[in-house]
Amino acid sequence: MALQWLILTYVVAAEVAIAVILTLPYPMLLKKRIVSLVSLILQPAASIVAFAGFQLLDIYWKNEHRLECSSEVCTATERDRYEKSIYKAQRNVVLCAAGILLYWCIHRICKYNKDLEHLEELEKRYKAE
Numbered sequence: 075m076a077l078q079w080l081i082l083t084y085v086v087a088a089e090v091a092i093a094v095i096l097t098l099p100y101p102m103l104l105k106k107r108i109v110s111l112v113s114l115i116l117q118p119a120a121s122i123v124a125f126a127g128f129q130l131l132d133i134y135w136k137n138e139h140r141l142e143c144s145s146e147v148c149t150a151t152e153r154d155r156y157e158k159s160i161y162k163a164q165r166n167v168v169l170c171a172a173g174i175l176l177y178w179c180i181h182r183i184c185k186y187n188k189d190l191e192h193l194e195e196l197e198k199r200y201k202a203e
Contacts, residue, residue, distance in 0.1 A: 078125075078129065079129075079166060079169065082122075082125070082126065082129065082169055082170065082173060083169060085122055085173060086169060086172050086173045086176060089122075089173065089176035089177060089180060090176060092112055092115075092180055093176060093179055093180055093183070095108060095112075096108065096109070096112060096180065096183045096184070096187075097183065105187065106187075106191060109184050109187040109188065109191075112180065112184055113184045113188070116177075116180065116181055116184060119177065120177070122173055122174075122177055123173075123174055123177055125173075126170040126171075126173040126174050127170075127174070129166065129170050130167065130170045130171075133163050133166055133167055133170075136163065137163060140156075140159070141156075142156070143155075143156040
C-alpha cells in the first residue's frame with residue numbers, strides 16, 4: 075500500500091524541481107527550449123491529477139469507514155494506532171493536494187511563457203511593418 079505514496083512523493087518532488095527550473099531566470103533562447111520541453115511532458119503527466127484525485131477519494135472512503143477508538147474499551151496501543159493512521163491520512167491529503175496544485179502551477183507557467191513568446195512575435199511583426 076505504501077508504493078503509491080512513494081510514487082506520488084517522487085512525482086511531487088519532480089514537479090517541484092520542474093517548477094523551480096521554470097521560474098529561474100535564463101537567457102531567452104534557453105528559456106524557450108525549457109518551456110517547450112516541459113510542455114511536451116505536461117500532456118502525459120496529466121495523469122497525476124487523476125491519480126492524486128483517486129488517492130484523495132480513497133483517503134476519504136477510508137476515513138468514513140474507519141473504526142473509531144473513542145471509548146474506554148480501547149487500549150493505549152489501539153489509540154496510538156488510530157492516531158497514527160489519522161496523521162498518515164492528513165500527510166497523504168497534503169501530498170495529493172500538492173501534486174495537483176504543482177501540476178496546475180507548472181501548466182500555468184508554461185502557458186504564460188508561450189503567451190509571452192507569442193506576444194513578442196506579434197510585436198516584432200508590427201514593428202517590421
